[in-house]
Amino acid sequence: MLEFDQILELIEIPPQEDMGDFAVPCFKFARTFKKPPDLIAKEIADNIGSNQYFEKIVNMGPYLNFFINKEMIAKSVIMDVYKRGSGYGSSSMGKGKTVIVEFSSPNIAKPFGIAHIRTTVIGHVLRNIYKFLGYETIAINHLGDYGTQFGKLIVAYKTWGNKELVEKDPIPELLKLYVKFHDEAEKDPVLEDKAREWFKKLEEGNKEAVELWQWFRDVSLREFNRIYEMMGIEFDSYAGESFYSDKMPAVIELLGEKKLLEHSQGAEIVDLEKYDMPPALIRKSDGSTLYITRDITAAIYRKEKYNFYKNIYVVGSQQNLHFQQMFKILELMGYDWAKDCIHVPFGMVSLEDGTMSTRKGRVVFLEDVLKKAVEKTRDIIAEKNPDLKDKEKIAEEVGIGAVMFQELSHSRIKDYTFSWDNTLSFEGETGPYVQYTHARANSVLEKAAVYDYADILDSTNIETVLEKEVNYKLLTEDEAFSILKIIYKLPEVIIKAMERNEPFILTRQIIDLAQAFNRFYHEYPILVDDPELKRARLLLVLTTKNVLKTGLALLGIKAPDKM
RNA sequence: GCGCCUGUAGCUCAGCAGGAUAGAGCAACGGACUUCUAAUCCGUAGGCCAGAGGUUCGAAUCCUCUCAGGCGCGCCA
Structure with a gap:
């Protein structure tokens, strides 16, 4: 005899309306009953007939087709929608559980391009859906406000920048500087070293570096907020990468304690060969940190602060490997909640005449x-x-x-x-x-x-x-x-x-x-x-x-x- | 080289815990506004589901291989 659950799994929606509202294909019963499926369907149909929920139950060949009582559904749907109002479809299934949705996360000093719309809109809707289903939600805009790129920007600004121009039209002006940096760096690789140096200074709290960084961040955020406002999107937290800068040393130390860290060519890595992944670089040979270091730190921080049920990252599919590595490292660190971290990837957006490139200034705002x-x-x-x-x-x-x-x-x-x-x-x-x-x-x-x-x-x-x-x-x-x-x-x-x-x-x-x-x-x-x-x-x-x-x-x- | 993702109508895509004749929208063509908003609706045409094997009563859907495109693979994020 087949279990109720198994039958439930067989239920499908027929391809056409006139075939009823639900159907159960009877092929699977053929072996048990040693009869052809269409005969089985017919026998079942003849035996159940109809009841208050189904106006008819018939067999169409080997399929058992159910026609629900339309009047009953009409009444129940209309009454339900009336009673629930704008809460129709909502639920309390997520009661007491917190879901973090990290999305949008634009890079400071870079244009908010068409490429960002996906994470922004998808993340926003996911957050709405979780909330609707009763979850406590935390929308985090993990701003790209840290990293070597800021070294580059500081160097570019100090070399070619103009304060008034940046004040007047921040993003395009900063973008120009960023593009110029890359043009010049091709001819003069020393610039790259300078940029890394300045990022190091920034991490160490150098006053000039921090002030410039703060300024870039403020003017950029102002621009971004204008766009969020147009789309009606809000965040609960703008704790970006920089927010974790002072929390990283402890995490690196912890990685060391857990014997996960290895020295390699002057840098520190976590070897993941056992898991068929390339090693993850935690600290560069000059001592500064990387994206993954900050992300690991952020995840630990979030677990402590929010005790999330799910921690969702709405980030492009290019970063699949990054998240696999990161989640694996969290797991190796002994955090059983690593399984609750979810990467929600999405595909690339390109332009008709080729790929988008911030560096080359090819963007659609x-x-x-x-x-x-x-x-x-x-x-x-x-x-x-x-x-x-x-x-x-x-x-x-x-x-x-x-x-x-x-x-x-x-x-x-x-x-x-x-x-x-x-x-x-x-x-x-x-x-x-x-x-x-x-x-x-x-x-x-x-x-x-x-x-x-x-x-x-x-x-x-x-x-x-x-x-x-x-x-x-x-x-x-x-x-x-x-x-x-x-x-x-x-x-x-x-x-x-x-x-x-x-x-x-x-x-x-x-x-x-x-x-x-x-x-x-x-x-x-x-x-x-x-x-x-x-x-x-x-x-x-x-x-x-x-x-x-x-x-x-x-x-x-x-x-x-x-x- | 290795790994991940994608390949369905001219175009953009659904369908992929296997099931009935593979569905929408756009574009094309033909219809429907003196009547509740024509930013709408109806109809016609359009398919070797990338290809080849396999599993199965049954494959767009699962497995293997091939091809094409995208992305990623230690000092960017």
Whole structure:
């Protein structure tokens, strides 16, 4: 006899709607019962028939297909969405657990380019999802505010820099210096040595070095915050790499105590050959530290400070090896929580004419992309809806939403080439499409409110109305039911997105919902004469609207009522 | 050289704890606005799921090899 769990695992969703809502393929039973699978399916179907949850259970060849009771689902979904409001799909599963999401982490003094959008947006959404599921979340912007690059920048500034220019236009000016450094260093390798020297000084607390560094950091952060504000993104901590500079010696010492450190060519390394990995360089021959040293230190610090349940790094896939090494070292140090550290990688962004390169100055500024998207939205509004109120605000919500949404609509791991055409496309599976669907639903509701919609929305006994005075049978057409099914599945989709740390799983579901709604909207008039029918349909519209809004909110995207 | 990732429609991608005829969007073509926002909807066309073997009742999905592209492999982050 098969266990219940095993049967549960077999359950699948049929490829087509008319094949039912759930199905169990019966091939696996063939051996046990020594009968052909289609016969088994038929016998089971004949025996269970139907019940209150399933309006019919039939076999289609070797498949056992279940058709759920549409009316029951309609009622339960609509009531549930009403009761939970903007919390529909949320959960308390994460209660008492803290999840750290490290994301965005731009490098100081470098432009916030299109390449940064992925970590920024993906991380932000993951944080939203964890929070929605009841986890305590800590969003950390692990600023790249340390390392040899600052040596380079200090040298460049001292050699060619101009204070006023930097004050006026910090990032481009600092970038120019950084680019110039690399140009000059090709001719004059001594510059590289100087840069390392200055970084060493910075680590040792040299006053001039620290002051310059602090200044670079401040002006850069000001620029970054402007972009975060545009996207509505906030952090709980900006403890970047520099924050750990005074905490590293203790960690290096600890590594030594645990006999993990080895001397090699004047540097100190952790040998990982046993684990099929190249060695990790912990301390350079000149005594200064490296990225991985700071990351190990940061992880230990975070465990002590936050006692995290998960420690998530939203960082590009180029750094796969880095994280493997780092997690392995934490494990070797005896930390059993090393397994709770998770690297969430994503693919590269390149430009049409080749790779991006900060050093060569080949970058697309994220701010320009956002601004262009807003501009285009403004044009579309002027063309399609010139009487719209709050045009500017809505142009921002839609334009910026479009750019963010695009990042969230594919799996993380794929590389992609930035293209203005794709980013500025507002049709089909895009942010504006979903927002438009929401605005459209809202518009119907507003129209209805004028005369007879009030009895649903404003009723003091709305629960009784929903419970007893709605004919949910009227929402069982295919187009209506597919909307309800998508909403019904949303809570588990959110959990799946969390488990896989994949925002696009949620985005996909929201697109599906918008598509299903648009089909329904097109097929059926909502503001009909029959009050019973109108009430049922309006409730479906209201439910859809609210869920779209919740979904977009999780993606960090606004849902304007009009556009 | 070694390791990791990717390869599905012209383009961008879903589907990959094996299951029913491989799905969307864009682009193309043809339709639908005096009626709830046409940033919409409907239809047509488009596929040797990179290739070759294998496992299985069944493979886009699992295994092996090959090819193509990307990334990474001690003093950058």
